Amino acid sequence: xxxxxxxxxxxxxxxxxxxxxxxxxxxxxxxxxSDVPTLAIDEVAFLDNTSVxxxxxxAHRLGLxxxxxxxxxxxxxxxxxxxxxxTNPECYVRLFLxxxxxxxxxxxxxxxxxxxxxxxxxVYDNIPxxxxxxxxKLTFEAYARLGRGKEHIKWSPVTVSAHKYVPVxxxxxxxxxxxxxxxxxxxxxxxxxxxxxxxxxxxxxxxxCRACEEVCEPQAIKVSWAEDSFILTIESTGAxxxxxxxxxxxKILWKKADEMEKLIEELSEGE
Amino acid sequence: MxxxxxxxxxxxxxxxKWEEFKKRVEQGEDPEKVLDDLGIKRYCCRRMLLxxxxxxxxxxxxxxxx
Numbered sequence: 412x413x414x415x416x417x418x419x420x421x422x423x424x425x426x427x428x429x430x431x432x433x434x435x436x437x438x439x440x441x442x443x444x445s446d447v448p449t450l451a452i453d454e455v456a457f458l459d460n461t462s463v464x465x466x467x468x469x470a471h472r473l474g475l476x477x478x479x480x481x482x483x484x485x486x487x488x489x490x491x492x493x494x495x496x497x498t499n500p501e502c503y504v505r506l507f508l509x510x511x512x513x514x515x516x517x518x519x520x521x522x523x524x525x526x527x528x529x530x531x532x533x534v535y536d537n538i539p540x541x542x543x544x545x546x547x548k549l550t551f552e553a554y555a556r557l558g559r560g561k562e563h564i565k566w567s568p569v570t571v572s573a574h575k576y577v578p579v580x581x582x583x584x585x586x587x588x589x590x591x592x593x594x595x596x597x598x599x600x601x602x603x604x605x606x607x608x609x610x611x612x613x614x615x616x617x618x619x620c621r622a623c624e625e626v627c628e629p630q631a632i633k634v635s636w637a638e639d640s641f642i643l644t645i646e647s648t649g650a651x652x653x654x655x656x657x658x659x660x661x662k663i664l665w666k667k668a669d670e671m672e673k674l675i676e677e678l679s680e681g682e
Numbered sequence: 683m684x685x686x687x688x689x690x691x692x693x694x695x696x697x698x699k700w701e702e703f704k705k706r707v708e709q710g711e712d713p714e715k716v717l718d719d720l721g722i723k724r725y726c727c728r729r730m731l732l733x734x735x736x737x738x739x740x741x742x743x744x745x746x747x748x
Contacts (some may be wrong), residue, residue: 463738463745464684475687477695516739521698535698538687544742570694648695 417615423646424653427577427615429639436574436641442660443572445561448487449480449650450504450531452553452565454496459550462541469541473553474565476521477534477648478504480557482659484530488558496554503554504531510550512543519549531555534649568656571646576636578617582609586631593623593632615642684738691726703731 412435418425428436455470462469484501491502505527510519522536541549560567580601587609594602594609599616602609602623609631621634647653685700699720706716717728 461745463742472687515742535695537701538695538697539684539700542684542738542742544745547742547745564693567693570689570692646694648693 417642419653422649422653423571423644424657425615426643426645426657428641428643431639431641433574433641436643438664439657439660440572440574440643442663443569443645443656444567446559446663447568447651447656447659448482448557448559449566449568449648450478450485450555450557451563451650452476452478452506452555453558454503454554455551456553457551459548461547462543462549463547464541469549469551470553472540473524474563476524476538476540477650478531478555479534480568480650481528481530482557482651485557488556488562491556496556500527503556504528506531506553506555508549508551508553510543511548512545515545517543517545519543524553568647568651569645570648571644574641574643576619577640577642578614578619579635579637580611580614580617580623581633581635582611583631583633584608586629588629588631590628592626592628596622596626598622683736683741685734685736686730689724689727689730692724694722694724694727696722696727696730700731700734700736704736 412431413429415427415429416424417427452473455466455473457466460466460469485504486502491499494502496503496505506524508519508524510517510523519540519542520536521533521538521540523540524533526532543549558566589604589607589609591604594604598620599618601611601613601617603612604610617634619634619636623632624634643657645653645656647656651659685697687697688694689696699722703713703716703720707713713732717731722728722731
């Protein structure tokens with residue numbers, strides 16, 4: 412199996428994975444959505460809330476704010492089941508807020524949340540949580556813990572996790588009459604005519620729509636895809652860097668495969 | 683009411699982009715260009731900002747007596 416990075420920035424990563432199976436790429440995709448843990452606010456204790464929004468709505472908004480996640484220093488959700496948020500700092504991070512609006516229309520942002528762990532803070536500082544009128548108060552303590560996307564989507568580290576086939580365009584140069592119809596028909600601008608020859612500019616942006624195949628009168632173009640290569644796209648919420656999400660997903664798959672192997676061994680020993 | 687934190691469909695964070703979007707559109711910029719500048723590519727996320735009506739600043743005055 413060969414892997415190459417096609418595109419990468421702080422939030423997204425696009426990988427070309429060659430010589431592998433669809434099942435493997437799909438396993439990584441699904442694990443990235445539902446099994447890679449992140450931190451998110453899970454319990455909120457309201458001490459005072461005279462704003463127009465109900466406690467539940469504010470708690471829901473707080474839960475959806477992505478937090479920078481430190482996977483090494485917090486226990487997993489399985490180890491923390493039933494733990495009291497106040498007495499278990501290895502399971503829960505405490506974030507708090509205490510404001511009273513001095514004028515109408517004071518906006519409280521995610522950046523106003525104070526965290527007890529400097530490594531854990533909202534990824535974006537300017538998400539509005541609530542708008543207060545003069546004299547309204549909001550005081551709460553929020554507790555964030557590690558969780559997985561399969562429990563609630565707020566713990567999922569990805570917004571997009573998708574794979575697609577690698578397109579293969581076969582051009583029959585003997586039949587091609589350089590009419591240029593396919594160049595115009597392609598919605599993704601994949602084809603180009605250069606020096607009296609039809610060339611493929613960027614094969615990876617092809618969506619397999621077959622518009623070029625349809626408009627080509629001499630039937631010189633054939634669209635197909637590679638059977639053993641895939642493009643995996645991951646877009647992070649910001650809680651974890653995208654490459655870390657792929658790495659963690661692969662680690663979880665490894666662990667699950669080991670468990671499976673052990674189970675099969677135990678079963679075959681029993682016979 | 684108040685801009686949702688995330689896109690309803692894909693879950694991308696859009697709440698942080700609302701104030702810049704609102705400011706620039708009020709100054710007369712084309713919403714399409716502002717959305718492109720903010721890096722909002724998918725139409726599910728674009729409709730979150732385009733179709734949002736910010737009512738909360740008007741509602742805050744009608745709260746229970748303090």
